[in-house]
Amino acid sequence: MIPSRPPQAPGEEHPEEPSRRLLWISGIGASGLVAFAWLSGEINVSGFFGADRARNLKRFLTEDAIPFPLREDGFTWSGLWTWVAGHWNAAAGEATLTTLWIAVASMALAGAGALLVAPWVARTISTREPFLQNGPTGALWIWASRLARLICILARALPEYILAFLWVAILPGSAWPAVLALAMHNGGILGRLFGETLENLERRPLQALRTLGGSRGQITALAAVPVALPRFLLYFFYRFETCVREATVLGMLGIVSLGYQIQDARSRHAYDDMLLLVGFGVLLVLLADLTSHGVRIWLRREAPR
Amino acid sequence: MxxxxxxxxxxxxxxxxxxxxxxxxxxxxxxxxxxxxxxxxxxxxxxxxxxxxxxxxxxxIGFVHQDHSLVPIFRAHQNVIAGALGQRGFWSAARSMVRPTSADLDRAHRLLERVGIPEKLCLRTDSLSGGQQQRVAIARALFQAPHALxxxxxxxxxxxxxxxxxxxxxxxxxxxxxxxxxxxxxxxxxxxxxxxxxxxxxxxxxxxxxxxxxxxxxxxxxxxxxxxxxxxxxx
CATH class of the missing domain: 3.40.50.300 (P-loop containing nucleotide triphosphate hydrolases)
Incomplete structure (x- = not known):
């Protein structure tokens, strides 16, 4: 016979109740925060619906956003093409490619940095007897791992925009501030992710290589990294997509990427030019997204496990 | 004890x-x-x-583990040749993993032949059955030229x-x-x-x-x- 549950003593709480109460408190707190954000007076809701806003929107859609040569002569495909090609050849093409090169260069640096720091982040490798279960740890190795994690946290804690802002003061007038800012931020993120991936690998095959006399460097470089590579590439290309978007935005700091041209067009009130440049930016991000998607499909086919 | x-x-x-x-x-x-x-x-x-x-x-010391403990993405010969990691420096070991010498390949082949699966030399380890993986693990231990198994x-x-x-x-x-x-x-x-x-x-x-x-x-x-x-x- 299945023993029946003993009656609950008065004052004894059901184990699920505290967490449910926490959920309620969190829900009420979050709702209060949202209400406060809207009602604090910092965000003026009525300003969104004013008559002048509607006029601005109408003018933007019917005049400003229409390519300049097409406003008077009427729409023709050849006219549109000449306008797009003219902009591409003038400055937009170079800015788009610079944006791409900034993203590629910074991700190459970030990836290389992450590969160097990841073994130190992984606590299964940064220990006196790497890969061995219940092996001796060693205080120096533990501190080395903590230091590597701290470096990763600091590198990714600073937003790319702030990092680039600091670098512009040292290296003005070049693409380097954007490259270094993106490399540092993404290097920090990838270093931590790569390290965690190495740490969470199936330990037994690596332990077996240690047992037969393999060195820390041999096992890490020749077995652990190859096993982790598909995951490394997934993270890398995911960050690459983000990096392309960020490289565009960093142009607003005066670095010659798409963002710079977008800001320039806006300051000239040339909203048609601005929209075209934004379009180039979107195409670039789609291209990065497509590459990332392709790599993911290829990896899944190559490594079914 | x-x-x-x-x-x-x-x-x-x-x-x-x-x-x-x-x-x-x-x-x-x-x-x-x-x-x-x-x-x-x-x-x-x-x-x-x-x-x-x-x-x-x-x-x-050759060690054959209960779960074979082979690197799943390696080819069988790579897992066998990995037996020599402890006897080689970093670059020599890296070379033998990426582009093994014909002497290493011959030895790995002979050992796989000894354990009865010579035809599996170039197959990915995770495509082999449990029994075949066990034999690769024995061949790896023997590749060490061990004193004890x-x-x-x-x-x-x-x-x-x-x-x-x-x-x-x-x-x-x-x-x-x-x-x-x-x-x-x-x-x-x-x-x-x-x-x-x-x-x-x-x-x-x-x-x-x-x-x-x-x-x-x-x-x-x-x-x-x-x-x-x-x-x-x-x-």
């Missing part, structure tokens, strides 16, 4: 789960250090060796016929190369049939250590006896 195994001896460790068979094998292989007492190999105390000397000792429950995951075949193969290889063979086994019949010396462990202690012929059923029964559990508080 006081246990000495002479070079070339063939010994089975038997005992119930949790008896300490795996820990004892790891102590012998130098991959687990004793809290107290000493474990030595070839007269060298493993706990007091410099890292390079410990690596050198480990590189001469340790095996932790090497036949726990194969059917009885294959278990006998694999153990016979390991014993045969050990005899033909003069290797010390120490295997932990659950299957007491196989242990009695194939191994001339049995070491019985229970609760981390040595219960018996005798030639197989002298181990009687009563000793084995005592070794595997299940203690009746303490009565539960609420019945």
């Amino acid at each position: 006081d246990l000495e195994i002479a070079p070339g001896e063939i010994v089975a460790l038997v005992g119930p789960s949790g008896a300490g068979k795996t820990s004892l094998l790891r102590l012998m292989a130098g991959s687990l250090m004793a809290d107290a007492g000493t474990a030595s190999f070839g007269g060298q105390d493993l706990a007091h060796l410099a890292p390079s000397a410990l690596r050198a000792v480990r590189s001469r 340790l095996a932790d429950e090497p036949v726990a995951s194969v059917d009885p016929t294959r278990a006998r075949a694999v153990l016979s193969l390991m014993k045969e290889i050990a005899e033909e190369r003069g290797l010390t063979l120490v295997a932990s086994l659950h299957d007491i019949q196989l242990a009695r049939e194939l191994f001339p010396r049995l070491v019985g462990l229970r609760g981390g202690r040595l219960v018996f250590d005798s030639p197989t012929a002298q181990v009687n059923d009563a000793a084995l029964e005592a070794l595997y006896r299940i203690d009746s559990p303490a009565p539960h508080a609420d019945g």
Whole structure:
């Protein structure tokens, strides 16, 4: 016979109740925060619906956003093409490619940095007897791992925009501030992710290589990294997509990427030019997204496990 | 526990789960250090060796793991050649993994032939069956040109016929190369049939250590006896 549950003593709480109460408190707190954000007076809701806003929107859609040569002569495909090609050849093409090169260069640096720091982040490798279960740890190795994690946290804690802002003061007038800012931020993120991936690998095959006399460097470089590579590439290309978007935005700091041209067009009130440049930016991000998607499909086919 | 195994001896460790068979094998292989007492190999105390000397000792002890512990994405020959990691420097090992010399490939092929799967040389390890992976693991241990072969429950995951075949193969290889063979086994019949010396462990202690012929059923029964559990508080 299945023993029946003993009656609950008065004052004894059901184990699920505290967490449910926490959920309620969190829900009420979050709702209060949202209400406060809207009602604090910092965000003026009525300003969104004013008559002048509607006029601005109408003018933007019917005049400003229409390519300049097409406003008077009427729409023709050849006219549109000449306008797009003219902009591409003038400055937009170079800015788009610079944006791409900034993203590629910074991700190459970030990836290389992450590969160097990841073994130190992984606590299964940064220990006196790497890969061995219940092996001796060693205080120096533990501190080395903590230091590597701290470096990763600091590198990714600073937003790319702030990092680039600091670098512009040292290296003005070049693409380097954007490259270094993106490399540092993404290097920090990838270093931590790569390290965690190495740490969470199936330990037994690596332990077996240690047992037969393999060195820390041999096992890490020749077995652990190859096993982790598909995951490394997934993270890398995911960050690459983000990096392309960020490289565009960093142009607003005066670095010659798409963002710079977008800001320039806006300051000239040339909203048609601005929209075209934004379009180039979107195409670039789609291209990065497509590459990332392709790599993911290829990896899944190559490594079914 | 006081246990000495002479070079070339063939010994089975038997005992119930949790008896300490795996820990004892790891102590012998130098991959687990004793809290107290000493474990030595070839007269060298493993706990007091410099890292390079410990690596050198480990590189001469072949270890066949229960779950094979092979790198799944490697080709079979890469896993076999990985047996030499402990005897090579970083770049030489990297080269032998990426672009093995024909001498290495020939040796790996001969060893896979010895364990009965030469045709699997270039296949990815995770495409092989459990039994085939086991043979790759044995070939890897032999690629080390070891002085001793340790095996932790090497036949726990194969059917009885294959278990006998694999153990016979390991014993045969050990005899033909003069290797010390120490295997932990659950299957007491196989242990009695194939191994001339049995070491019985229970609760981390040595219960018996005798030639197989002298181990009687009563000793084995005592070794595997299940203690009746303490009565539960609420019945």
